[in-house]
Amino acid sequence: MSVRTVCLGWHWQPYQYTRDATDVNGARVLPFPDWMVRLGRRALKETGHTDAEAQAYIPDTALVNYYDDTARLGMHQDKDEHSLAPVVSLSIGDACTFRFGNTENRNKPYTDLRLHSGDLFVFGGASRLAYHGVPRVHPFTAPDGCGLERGRINITMRMTGLTD
Numbered sequence: 510m511s512v513r514t515v516c517l518g519w520h521w522q523p524y525q526y527t528r529d530a531t532d533v534n535g536a537r538v539l540p541f542p543d544w545m546v547r548l549g550r551r552a553l554k555e556t557g558h559t560d561a562e563a564q565a566y567i568p569d570t571a572l573v574n575y576y577d578d579t580a581r582l583g584m585h586q587d588k589d590e591h592s593l594a595p596v597v598s599l600s601i602g603d604a605c606t607f608r609f610g611n612t613e614n615r616n617k618p619y620t621d622l623r624l625h626s627g628d629l630f631v632f633g634g635a636s637r638l639a640y641h642g643v644p645r646v647h648p649f650t651a652p653d654g655c656g657l658e659r660g661r662i663n664i665t666m667r668m669t670g671l672t673d
């Protein structure tokens with residue numbers, strides 16, 4: 510993994526979520542913003558989920574990943590959450606090749622698709638625990654006005670299923 514990550518709501522480190530960034534500086538994680546909850550719900554509605562499913566969706570953490578030109582993210586499952594509610598992913602800046610695989614292992618079958626700035630990707634249901642990763646960023650593909658001249662930011666919002 511060669512991306513740089515900050516978190517909202519809960520701080521993620523491999524295998525656990527905590528309220529404080531215990532492996533960095535011990536600081537309390539910033540709150541999860543309401544606008545992101547609204548965006549997550551809207552994303553579910555627009556990807557075929559019912560109104561009830563969208564209303565029940567209360568994401569409480571987001572991992573904000575920054576990728577420079579050479580950054581990669583290996584194939585992994587998002588499985589440190591106690592909830593299997595969908596993960597909503599939002600991309601900004603340079604496009605990337607996003608590899609979306611199967612739920613058994615990191616290998617084929619998988620599908621490579623290009624995620625562009627502004628793309629929103631939801632994985633839930635049977636795909637919630639699919640292995641996925643980013644083998645490549647495509648430098649200089651960020652559209653003018655997207656807010657990022659260079660590199661890629663990806664925000665994945667999730668429901669941890671945790672309480673304080």
Ligand SMILES: O=C(O)CCC(=O)C(=O)O
Nearest residue numbers: 572574587607643663665
């Ligand atoms: O950058 C992406 O599109 C995927 C991010 C991801 O897989 C993760 O944060 O777990």
